[in-house]
Amino acid sequence: MSGWLTTTLVFLPIAGALLLWLLPWPRLWAGSIATLIALVEVGLWIVSVSGFDFQAGIQGEQRHAWFSDLGVSYHVGLYGFSFWLVGLTVVASAAAIAYAWWAGRDRPRAYFGLMLFLVGAVVGVFVAQDLVLFYAFFEAMLIPLYVLIGVWGGAGRTRATLTFVIYTMAGSLLMLAAIVVFGLREGTFDLIDSGTSDSAWIFLGFLAAFVVKAPVFPFHGWLPLAYRESPPEVAALLSGVISKVGAYGLLRIAIAKFPEPAHNFQVPLLVLAGVGLVYGSLLAFRAPDVRGVIAYSSLAQLGLITFGLFALNDQGFDGAVLQMVVHGLVSTTLFLLAGGIERRTSTGQFALLGGMARGRPALATMLMATGVIALAVPGSAAFAGEFLILLGVFDTGWGWAVVGAVAVVLAAMYMLRLISAVLHQSPGSAVNDAALDLRPAELAILVPLLACVLALSAWPAAVSERAFPGDDAARAVEGQFR
Amino acid sequence: MIPTPSIDWLALSPTLAPLAAAAFALLLSVLLPEGWRRAVAAFFVAAGFVVALALAAYVYWKSPDARGIVADAARRDRLAALAQMIVAGAGLLTVGIAYSDNPKQEHVGEYFALIATAAAGMMFMVSASSLVTLFLGLEWFSISLYVLCAIDIDLETSLESGLKYLIVGSFGSAVLLFGFALVFGATGHLDLEGIGRVGEGLHDERMLVVGLAMVLTGLGFKASAAPFHMWTPDVYQGSPTPVTAFMSAATKVAALVVTLRVLNTAFPAQEDLWTAAVAALAVASLAIGNLAALVQRNVKRLLAYSSVSHAGFMLIPIAAGNELGAKALLYYLIPYGAASLGAFAVVAARERELGQPVTLDNLGGMGWERPFLGFALALFAFAFIGLPPGGMFTGKLYAFSAAVDADWTWLVIVGVIATAVSVYYYLAIIRALYMRTEIELRLAPVGGSPPRDALLSISVALSLGVVFASFVFVQPLIDLAEKAARSLPL
Numbered sequence: 028m029s030g031w032l033t034t035t036l037v038f039l040p041i042a043g044a045l046l047l048w049l050l051p052w053p054r055l056w057a058g059s060i061a062t063l064i065a066l067v068e069v070g071l072w073i074v075s076v077s078g079f080d081f082q083a084g085i086q087g088e089q090r091h092a093w094f095s096d097l098g099v100s101y102h103v104g105l106y107g108f109s110f111w112l113v114g115l116t117v118v119a120s121a122a123a124i125a126y127a128w129w130a131g132r133d134r135p136r137a138y139f140g141l142m143l144f145l146v147g148a149v150v151g152v153f154v155a156q157d158l159v160l161f162y163a164f165f166e167a168m169l170i171p172l173y174v175l176i177g178v179w180g181g182a183g184r185t186r187a188t189l190t191f192v193i194y195t196m197a198g199s200l201l202m203l204a205a206i207v208v209f210g211l212r213e214g215t216f217d218l219i220d221s222g223t224s225d226s227a228w229i230f231l232g233f234l235a236a237f238v239v240k241a242p243v244f245p246f247h248g249w250l251p252l253a254y255r256e257s258p259p260e261v262a263a264l265l266s267g268v269i270s271k272v273g274a275y276g277l278l279r280i281a282i283a284k285f286p287e288p289a290h291n292f293q294v295p296l297l298v299l300a301g302v303g304l305v306y307g308s309l310l311a312f313r314a315p316d317v318r319g320v321i322a323y324s325s326l327a328q329l330g331l332i333t334f335g336l337f338a339l340n341d342q343g344f345d346g347a348v349l350q351m352v353v354h355g356l357v358s359t360t361l362f363l364l365a366g367g368i369e370r371r372t373s374t375g376q377f378a379l380l381g382g383m384a385r386g387r388p389a390l391a392t393m394l395m396a397t398g399v400i401a402l403a404v405p406g407s408a409a410f411a412g413e414f415l416i417l418l419g420v421f422d423t424g425w426g427w428a429v430v431g432a433v434a435v436v437l438a439a440m441y442m443l444r445l446i447s448a449v450l451h452q453s454p455g456s457a458v459n460d461a462a463l464d465l466r467p468a469e470l471a472i473l474v475p476l477l478a479c480v481l482a483l484s485a486w487p488a489a490v491s492e493r494a495f496p497g498d499d500a501a502r503a504v505e506g507q508f509r
Numbered sequence: 510m511i512p513t514p515s516i517d518w519l520a521l522s523p524t525l526a527p528l529a530a531a532a533f534a535l536l537l538s539v540l541l542p543e544g545w546r547r548a549v550a551a552f553f554v555a556a557g558f559v560v561a562l563a564l565a566a567y568v569y570w571k572s573p574d575a576r577g578i579v580a581d582a583a584r585r586d587r588l589a590a591l592a593q594m595i596v597a598g599a600g601l602l603t604v605g606i607a608y609s610d611n612p613k614q615e616h617v618g619e620y621f622a623l624i625a626t627a628a629a630g631m632m633f634m635v636s637a638s639s640l641v642t643l644f645l646g647l648e649w650f651s652i653s654l655y656v657l658c659a660i661d662i663d664l665e666t667s668l669e670s671g672l673k674y675l676i677v678g679s680f681g682s683a684v685l686l687f688g689f690a691l692v693f694g695a696t697g698h699l700d701l702e703g704i705g706r707v708g709e710g711l712h713d714e715r716m717l718v719v720g721l722a723m724v725l726t727g728l729g730f731k732a733s734a735a736p737f738h739m740w741t742p743d744v745y746q747g748s749p750t751p752v753t754a755f756m757s758a759a760t761k762v763a764a765l766v767v768t769l770r771v772l773n774t775a776f777p778a779q780e781d782l783w784t785a786a787v788a789a790l791a792v793a794s795l796a797i798g799n800l801a802a803l804v805q806r807n808v809k810r811l812l813a814y815s816s817v818s819h820a821g822f823m824l825i826p827i828a829a830g831n832e833l834g835a836k837a838l839l840y841y842l843i844p845y846g847a848a849s850l851g852a853f854a855v856v857a858a859r860e861r862e863l864g865q866p867v868t869l870d871n872l873g874g875m876g877w878e879r880p881f882l883g884f885a886l887a888l889f890a891f892a893f894i895g896l897p898p899g900g901m902f903t904g905k906l907y908a909f910s911a912a913v914d915a916d917w918t919w920l921v922i923v924g925v926i927a928t929a930v931s932v933y934y935y936l937a938i939i940r941a942l943y944m945r946t947e948i949e950l951r952l953a954p955v956g957g958s959p960p961r962d963a964l965l966s967i968s969v970a971l972s973l974g975v976v977f978a979s980f981v982f983v984q985p986l987i988d989l990a991e992k993a994a995r996s997l998p999l
Contacts, residue, residue, distance in 0.1 A: 204909065
């Protein structure tokens with residue numbers, strides 16, 4: 028895989044965003060151009076699969092000096108796990124952008140430009156192999172997210188954006204301080220050239236940014252607001268893709284670059300992840316609306332992924348990467364479905380919903396299938412991921428696995444509650460005959476997403492055995508993926 | 510016959526070009542009919558800045574070794590040349606912003622001529638290498654600015670701001686001059702290098718230390734570093750907006766570059782004292798600037814406090830006292846100056862459109878009504894926060910790196926907290942631009958005719974270009990800054 032392909036994956040959407048903003052396109056064109064670019068991204072990714080050797084180390088590498096006195100360069104490249112995360116990003120964002128195009132948004136040039144910019148920044152985070160570049164993309168995600176939620180969000184958007192930005196900036200600025208100290212000590216900001224560090228302070232600086240972004244309990248204060256007030260496709264990207272940036276950072280930087288602090292902080296982090304897992308599941312069970320359930324289930328799932336990562340062993344890492352991809356796809360599908368439901372009934376409150384299965388077979392099938400996969404029914408990709416994670420934490424201590432298993436039961440409870448509250452029971456007051464079944468366009472967006480999940484259900488090893496060089500995750504992480 | 514020193518005209522030429530332009534602008538304003546004055550004055554001053562920029566670049570290229578000129582009253586080195594380039598660039602953009610300002614015909618010649626003389630004074634000051642020439646340069650540009658602040662005589666606040674700046678500025682100058690006198694008394698030298706040589710043996714000499722403190726105070730006034738920033742919000746708010754734009758960019762360049770030069774050349778032996786003092790000034794500026802900005806509604810006032818906080822960010826690398834710090838400061842000044850000019854330019858455009866002071870309320874909806882200017886202001890606000898892709902991101906990275914290099918890690922933490930606080934008020938600008946509800950917009954005053962000001966838009970576009978180009982092309986700018994920093998004994 029050539030380095031230019033990697034660079035194109037990052038800068039094609041950003042160039043598309045600039046084109047949308049600067050040229051006076053007709054209103055109706057903006058969405059189609061954005062969708063086209065998003066589909067080209069997917070195509071590029073599929074093309075790159077053929078040339079990707081999952082058993083080797085970094086590929087698609089490209090490097091140019093940016094400013095040499097501090098040892099900063101434009102350095103991009105892909106590992107197995109980042110390759111899958113880029114795949115998740117391009118697929119989920121293509122679905123999100125297509126959904127927005129179909130749903131129609133005010134001021135389309137600004138809207139779709141921001142979406143494309145966001146996609147470029149997220150891909151950039153996953154491929155950056157230089158800390159300054161990584162930070163630049165990490166922060167660049169914030170600008171489109173802030174504007175997308177702040178302008179096109181729901182009634183409580185002002186508070187949602189403010190909370191979101193303050194949480195995120197507080198975390199990421201601590202990471203900036205950590206990056207500066209780490210880079211100057213190492214004499215380079217390059218992620219591959221630099222060695223490991225055993226400074227707990229620098230580790231905590233990085234950790235701050237990632238646990239807020241993921242989020243890991245108790246740094247999730249921004250999550251319910253942001254997930255509820257965003258347009259549905261932005262919420263889909265937030266929960267499906269951007270949360271994975273936090274998990275990716277934990278794996279790529281916090282664990283790989285700080286083996287000793289990661290080991291020392293293993294127990295506190297497992298505790299936080301476990302608490303988040305159970306607490307998120309309970310909140311999801313109590314949430315009064317569709318998005319609340321998905322939002323808190325996302326908190327729980329990120330807790331589970333953190334669980335897997337900080338098991339610090341093969342099964343944990345493999346399972347975490349698989350679960351990142353699967354949860355990304357499932358969560359994107361669920362949020363887009365939630366958007367569809369809200370569009371038909373103008374509400375997401377369970378009290379006003381119900382009985383939507385009657386006369387709406389496509390909606391019922393989609394929600395049922397996705398929901399059942401989300402609750403990790405045996406045979407599904409989510410089951411494979413959770414099983415690997417539980418196996419991993421069992422190795423660390425059987426008590427952790429018990430916590431994880433409890434949360435899996437809770438997942439079944441909140442997901443079934445969601446399904447039954449929307450689809451079954453007597454028709455809610457907001458559900459009338461004008462609420463149509465899923466339209467063909469919506470199915471064209473949602474079915475491919477579900478197909479990806481089903482494909483992974485049939486063959487989870489596609490990801491879990493192809494995430495780390497040599498399929499030996501612990502050694503790869505220890506050797507910093509070299 | 511009186512012996513005269515040989516004069517290096519080339520080294521002085523960047524200063525002389527805007528002076529000549531000012532003379533042309535003034536003279537032709539007298540000779541030409543009223544309708545021509547604005548265009549001719551603006552043209553000559555802009556041309557003066559272009560020539561100054563080119564000459565400064567040429568001097569930079571031709572001066573790999575620093576040396577004293579005109580009997581060691583000034584220095585010909587790359588530090589001065591780089592600072593002169595930035596000031597000339599700021600002046601050029603200011604002409605574009607100011608072109609449609611101040612509709613009265615009778616002052617238009619002076620208006621542009623004073624911008625040129627103020628810039629010339631700054632260019633002279635950054636090359637000064639003796640206390641006398643330094644003070645001369647300082648008063649030269651200050652007096653021009655006093656008049657410029659008050660030039661819009663119909664505007665009550667303009668007179669007020671001119672007077673305030675005059676009084677507080679004179680006080681600052683007096684403190685600086687007193688400090689110079691003490692330094693001279695302690696060392697017997699007026700030239701910076703001589704002071705440095707003699708000062709080595711006088712580390713704790715009380716008179717020298719008090720002199721150093723007063724010099725720092727005086728320069729702190731000009732750089733609007735807290736706690737010497739009290740004039741900044743009032744003067745920035747009251748002055749004609751193009752003048753504010755010019756002051757916020759160019760005065761900072763001059764004051765901070767001179768601070769860097771004076772401290773490193775004249776007081777290397779007292780480094781332990783002034784690094785701590787500058788660090789204290791930085792912390793005070795970051796704290797006061799950011800906290801006070803949180804409660805502002807008037808956009809010019811908000812940006813004034815933001816400029817105080819950025820003075821704090823730029824004092825961090827000076828406090829580091831190493832070569833990386835000097836580079837960081839010189840690099841930071843470029844995107845900061847451009848973003849500051851651009852932001853005030855958008856405010857100026859909005860002000861002309863509305864005919865009243867710009868507040869966060871009547872900025873409402875501007876992002877959608879005036880797509881280019883609104884977009885630009887939003888991007889400047891993001892750049893001020895230090896978000897990529899704006900050059901201040903790399904500037905902060907360098908400033909923090911310099912501080913870590915000098916073992917001032919706690920200063921980085923202060924800078925990080927200050928940035929987190931600043932997010933709130935910069936986002937308030939973006940919220941005002943794009944995220945107003947219909948009800949809030951109905952309360953906002955209705956705009957007049959849309960601005961058709963090509964020159965201002967070009968200035969804004971150029972500023973945007975500099976802000977983003979400085980993020981992408983870091984290496985060439987850092988090379989420029991590095992060579993400039995080598996002219997200092999670091």
